[in-house]
Amino acid sequence: MRDYFSIFLALVGSFLFLYILLPITLILSFQILDLGSIIKALKDERVLNSLINSVTTATATMLLSLIFGVPLGYLLARKNFFGKNFVQSVVDLPIVIPHSVVGIMLLFTYSEAILDNYLGIISAMLFVSASFTVNSAREGFIAVxxxxxxxxxxxGATKSKVFFTITLPLAMHSILTGAIMTWARAISEVGAILIVAYYPKTAQVLVMDYFNNYGLSTARPIAVLLILMSFTLFLILRRVASVKS
Amino acid sequence: MLRVENLSKNWKEFRLKEVSFKVGSGEYFIILGPSGAGKTLLLETIAGIFKPDLGRIFLEGRDITNEPPERRGIAYIPQNYGLFMHMTAYENIAFGLKLRKFQREKIREEVEKIAGILEISDLLGRNVKKLSGGEQQRVAIARALAVKPKILLLDEPFSNLDPNLKGRLMREMKNWRKELEFTAIHVTHSFEESIVLGDRVGILINGEMKQVGEIREVFSKPENEDVAKFLGHENILEGVADGRSLNINGIRIELPQKACGKIRIVIPPESILISKNPLVTSARNNFRAIIHGIEELGAIIKLKLSIGENLLSAYLTKASFVDMNLSEGEEVFISFKATSIHIFE
Structure with a gap:
């Protein structure tokens, strides 16, 4: 007898898979037919600088999320304190705030200090992506x-010794997975960055810039470069994380 | 060696109530009790993971009640062994030695020595995740003993193992003790483990240490009804005593000593003799009984008997059961010595 139910599930389930895969494949294959424009884009100093800006700010964001997120994740996993649920909710809050609103709030709060500088880019990225590291760290610690x-x-180990030799290494895989999600979320952030720090130009903002000024075909090579770079670094980070644990 | 005085602790749904006992140097002390009695809580309070609400703990005369666990010199093996899953067996065993800042060579020597005794030398390079339950347990024991603790705490160490392996490990545990001369507290709900391994036992029921003593002593002479019931003594009878005899629902039982008023006694089932003919014996307690149940327990037969309204259990070997050709509903003669009776206050 044929398993019609499973076939039905497979048919319905494949929609999202194809829906996500199609644009990526399409833009990549079109670009392969047009390698000249990609080489031209790579020679464009503005493009190169924007890519470097994107990677460095996303990486800085990831490191900050680790430094501040791991201790918070540990507290949320292990300690009971007054207002714990409130703290947890605040950590999760950025997920439901539109990113343009995030930008407005940040600018309203820190104004000149973050306007059009690296700090601004990082603060926007950190706001929208830190919860991934905190939550993964929390889950990692709970599992120990x-x-x-x-x-x-x-x-014979003191509390701090136990943390660094036992708890942290055991939770490391989960923590790094969260950090990679933070990095990925950071490098894909646009909305808040547009408002807080249009300059220094990040690749994700530059794509929009080129699209607005010169149209789709000019924006496409940069978009493809951004995709390729994100994919490559994402894969490398994942590999590092799985080796570490 | 270890002295626990009036230890009380409330934690989640568990509580310990004024628990007191001593463990001598080199002794294998069993804490026996049903699940939920607070055995693990007691062990972890001794280890220093929990602070007692009341009471003191002394180790070698020193008050360690407020010492953190890392300065107590007490090793602890939890029920699931608590191995460090991100390390090899070698790294697990070396963990405590590294913290003590031993030289690398010295650590290797010590790890190999203990691994040799526990027969896990071949496993040292393996990730502990990949080891079987029995192997994991050996690594946990090696890790605990490598630091030469003053006392070793074991929480249900054999409960996750299959029966064959359990028997073997229990025998080996006795050898390891001889070889390494450690003091241990072993928490369990198993009578078998208690009898095979223990020197002395404390019966913990509902957070209270109901009786502490030599294994044989406690098993044959429970001091109170809770202990007797937990140990499976079934023949607990209540009656009114006047001097040397006890009146229970119309039958008179001769007591080993004088007693007065309402008391409870236990007649160990193994001390009851059974015969098809009236017994000629010096025992004064002779009764007629009806068999109303026969239960096979391996090589032993358990008979359920009634003397008037009183129910008793007695044990027979299978051989004598077959020999006597007994059946349900039959009348037999039973007899037991007054001295075999225990009286509860």
Whole structure:
């Protein structure tokens, strides 16, 4: 007997898969037929600088999310304190705020300090992407059994020693996965950056710039470069994360 | 060696109520009790993971009640062994030694020595995730003993193992003890583990240490009804005593000593003799009983008997059961010595 139900599920389920894959394939294959424009874009100093800007700011955002997000994730995983639910909600809040609104709020709060500078780009990225690191770290720490930490204590490790030799390494995979999500979310951020820091130009803003000024065919090579670079770095980071754990 | 005094602790749904006991140097002390009795909580409070609400803990005469676990010199193996899954077996065992800042060579020597005794030398390079349950347990024991703790705490160490492996590990545990001469507290709900491994036992029921003593002593002479019931003593009878005899629902039982008023006694099932003919014996407690149940427990047969309204259990070997050709509903003669009876206050 044929399993019609599974076939039905496969047919329906493949819609989203194809829907996501189609534009990516299409733009990449069109670009392969037009390698000249990509080489031209690579020679464009503005394009190169914007790509460097995107990568450095996203990476800085990821590092900041680790420095501040891991301790917060640990507290949320292990401690019970007054207002814990409130703290958790605040961490998750940026997911539901439109990114243009994020930009307005940041500008309203920090004004000149973040206007059109690297700090502005990073602050916009951090706001919208930090929750990935915090939540993954929290889940990673929750998965580390407290009994294992107890054993390490009885073997002579202080609380901080246990954290660095047992808890952190065991949660590392989850933490790094979250950090990669933060990086990916940061490099794909546009809305808040447009408002806070139009300059220094990031690649994601430049794509929009070129599209507005010169049209689709000029914007496409940069878009493709951005896609390729994001994919490559994403894959490298994933590989690093899986080797580390 | 270890002295626990009036330890009380409330934690989640568990509580310990004024628990007191001592463990001597080199002793294998069993904490036996039903699940939910607070056994693990007691162990973890001794290890220093929890602070007691009340009471003191002394180790080698020193008050360690407020010492953090890393300065107690007490090793702990939780029920699931608590291995460090991101490390190899070698790194697990070396963990405590590294913290003690031993030389690299010295660490290697110590790890190899203990691994040799526990027969896990071949596993040292393996990731502990890939080891079987029995192997993991050996690594956990090696890791705990490598730091030469003053005392080793084991929480249900054999409960996750299949019966064959369990038997073997219990025998080996006795050898390891001889070889390494450690003091241990072993928490379990298994009578078998208690009898095979323990020197002394404490019975923990509902967070209270109901009785502490030599294994044989506690198993044969429970001091109160809770312990007797937990240990499976079934023949607990209540009656009114006047001097040396006890009146229970119309039958008179001779007591080992004088007693007065309402008391409870237990008659160990193994001390009851059964015969098809009236027994000629020096025992004063002779009764006629009706068999109303026969239960096979391997090589042993358990008979359910009634003397008037009183129900008793007795054990027979299978051989003598077949020999006597007993069947349900039959009348038999039973007899037990007064000295085999325990009286609860």
């Amino acid at each position: 059994e407290e009994k294992v930490e107890f054993v390490a204590r009885t073997l």
